[in-house]
Amino acid sequence: MQLGMMSCNLCPRxxxxxxxxxxxxxxxxxASVCVHTGEEPPLKDIVNVFFYHCSLHCIYCQNHQISxxxxxxxxxxxxxxxxxxxxxxxxxxxxxxxxxxxxxxGLVTAAHYADQLPPLVNAVHEHGIFPxxxxxxxxxxxxxxxRSLEGVVDIYLPDYKYSDPALARAYSHAEDYPRxxxxxIEEMMRQVGSGLKTDGDGIAYRxxxxxxxxxxxxxxxxxxxxxxxxxxCPDSSRLHVSLMAQYFPPSSSLPAPLNRTLRQDxxxxxxxxxxxxxxxGWMQELDAxxxxxxxxxxxxxxxx
Numbered sequence: 001m002q003l004g005m006m007s008c009n010l011c012p013r014x015x016x017x018x019x020x021x022x023x024x025x026x027x028x029x030x031a032s033v034c035v036h037t038g039e040e041p042p043l044k045d046i047v048n049v050f051f052y053h054c055s056l057h058c059i060y061c062q063n064h065q066i067s068x069x070x071x072x073x074x075x076x077x078x079x080x081x082x083x084x085x086x087x088x089x090x091x092x093x094x095x096x097x098x099x100x101x102x103x104x105x106g107l108v109t110a111a112h113y114a115d116q117l118p119p120l121v122n123a124v125h126e127h128g129i130f131p132x133x134x135x136x137x138x139x140x141x142x143x144x145x146x147r148s149l150e151g152v153v154d155i156y157l158p159d160y161k162y163s164d165p166a167l168a169r170a171y172s173h174a175e176d177y178p179r180x181x182x183x184x185i186e187e188m189m190r191q192v193g194s195g196l197k198t199d200g201d202g203i204a205y206r207x208x209x210x211x212x213x214x215x216x217x218x219x220x221x222x223x224x225x226x227x228x229x230x231x232x233c234p235d236s237s238r239l240h241v242s243l244m245a246q247y248f249p250p251s252s253s254l255p256a257p258l259n260r261t262l263r264q265d266x267x268x269x270x271x272x273x274x275x276x277x278x279x280x281g282w283m284q285e286l287d288a289x290x291x292x293x294x295x296x297x298x299x300x301x302x303x304x
Contacts, residue, residue: 010145011055011111012180023068024053024112028120030079031066033088034301035096036106039211039292040242040282042196042204043157045099046134047092048106049085050302055111056138056172058161060215060258064250065296067109082116086123093129100203105131106157109138114145118152132205139181140174146187155196155204156188159211163224171215171258178228185210186232195238196280209281213244214270217257222270230277241281243274246288261289 007016008024015021029052036048054067061067079085089105096103105124110117121133132154139158160181162168168177188208196207210229214222226241233239245267249259264286271283294302 008112010114010142012140012142012174012176013055014142020112021057022053022055022112028079028082028085028113028116029053030085030088031296032302033085033092034303035092036303039244039246039284039288040209040240042198042202043104043106043134043155043209044203045096046104046106047089047096047131048108048136049089049110050108050296051110051113053112054109054138056140056174056177058138058172060171060247060250060254062246062248062250062292063109063294063296065294082120082123086120086127089120089124090127090129093124093131097129100201102199102203102205103129103131104134104155104203106134106136108136110135111137111141111145114149117149121152132203134204137184139184140172140177141180141184141187143183143187146184146191150191154192154206156185156192156208157211158185158188158208159213160185160225160229161213162221163228164218164221167218167221182228182232185229189233194233194235196240207240209240209242211242211244213247214262214267215247215258216260216262216266219266219269223273226270226273226277226279230279237278237280239279239281241274241279243271243281243283244288245284245286246292248289248293262286 008018008020013021032050038046052066057068093103134155135153137158139160162177165175169175198204230236247262296302
């Protein structure tokens with residue numbers, strides 16, 4: 001949202017107010033800028049910018065410290081200009097560039113600041129650094145907003161969380177998620193293709209990776225989500241899917257079955273469908289639920 005902007009329609013909720021459903025104001029608010037190993041090998045050593053706020057507010061969000069009401073209470077670092085953020089980003093990118101010729105810049109849950117992302121990337125370029133830009137998204141995106149990012153984003157990294165509208169309503173307050181996310185992913189495919197291009201070191205520089213987190217007790221949702229993704233891509237072997245087992249309940253008060261971790265038999269059932277379809281991509285071990293637990297109360301790095 002540009003300064004002075006009194007309404008926002010950047011995400012599918014079309015709130016028309018500031019702040020809207022996500023709670024963001026006219027300033028880019030940033031929780032962390034850090035180098036992250038990443039869940040997917042082609043995104044190793046990515047410099048991630050974790051933005052406050054989110055248009056979904058999933059009740060099981062692993063980033064709940066910054067996505068919802070906790071984030072609204074303000075964090076450790078607020079950014080008021082793209083140049084200030086660009087300077088912080090470039091510091092991290094220069095360190096990564098010592099290991100990788102083409103560093104990766106990840107913009108995590110940034111839809112509510114989409115109009116400020118092109119100026120941010122341009123500001124980074126003015127420092128003489130030209131990273132591969134990765135747009136890390138919940139999948140709940142406006143096609144119109146995505147079109148405004150064409151030519152800015154090199155790699156799209158969306159979730160495809162739900163095939164079941166009732167589940168999307170209950171867990172993410174967005175019954176239209178399955179349709180909206182499918183349309184968004186189709187637009188992403190139009191822009192960057194359905195495959196993934198990597199350099200000689202195996203680091204991605206253009207394309208699409210779709211993430212799907214398997215939720216405990218909801219195997220059917222995952223099976224149908226994979227089937228939907230396969231139907232969207234004529235050659236499913238080109239589509240890179242990251243099948244995630246890292247779910248953990250961030251609160252003891254969550255309703256069953258979200259109040260427990262994923263069972264091996266649940267993940268295995270979804271992994272079997274993944275293999276049958278023939279996706280390219282990655283699967284996780286069940287112990288990922290102990291590995292990827294961000295803590296944004298840590299100084300500077302949520303995965304330290």
